[in-house]
Amino acid sequence: GAGVSQSPSNKVTEKGKDVELRCDPISGHTALYWYRQSLGQGLEFLIYFQGNSAPDKSGLPSDRFSAERTGGSVSTLTIQRTQQEDSAVYLCASSPGRGVGTDTQYFGPGTRLTVL
Amino acid sequence: DQQVKQNSPSLSVQEGRISILNCDYTNSMFDYFLWYKKYPAEGPTFLISISSIKDKNEDGRFTVFLNKSAKHLSLHIVPSQPGDSAVYFCAASGTASKLTFGTGTRLQVTL
Secondary structure (H helix, E strand, O other), X not given: OOOOEEEOOEEEEOOOOOEEEEEEOOOOOOEEEEEEEOOXXXXXXXXXXXXXXXXXXXXOOXXXXXXXXXXXXXXXXXXOOOOHHHOEEEEEEEEOOOOOOOXXXXXXXXXXXXXX | OOOEEOOOOEEEEEOOOOEEEXXXXXXXXXXXXXXXXXXXXXXXXXXXXXXXXXXXXXXXOEEEEXXXXXXXXXXXXXXXXXXXXXXXXXXXXXXXXXXXXXXXXXXXXXX
């Protein structure tokens, strides 16, 4: 079926505003991940969902960042009171969730966030 | 602390030749390694992986080698094709599901 989709593809916002980024994983994939890639950097892990619960939130950089997942499917990453350093490409990935580590993650195209 | 390192930000190889991309890691708990390819404005695409119980995995033109004692892995592409031009990311995982990525190597395959 379809791959991982993300919306919007681009988002420009003003400093201090809140933004919501959406991820639709591959149908049937139980695991969902959020990463971000800042300019010139590798991908940085943010949060991992197994079903609707988030056993690993260790990568969220501050309490301005939160994420939820409903129905074991769609996930929303929310950034409150955005700052310029939040500018990055936010990538979502999903995997079948068969097991840790060896579960291949499939990525969406990303949302490019620019905070002015 | 960068646990996965790709020390070459770019590499240029002639079409038909071998491309060798390198990756080093520091965390001895990593036991699964992957290579992803990324084109501009697209998400990373899974290429090939290797478990720590192996030292080589091959898939068509792509081969990944793992040297656990040196904490080093490499991706060989042979023969290189212009369509291989992209940014290649090395990634590693351990007991946690999350992937730790390197900063990427931009491969340019020239005619």
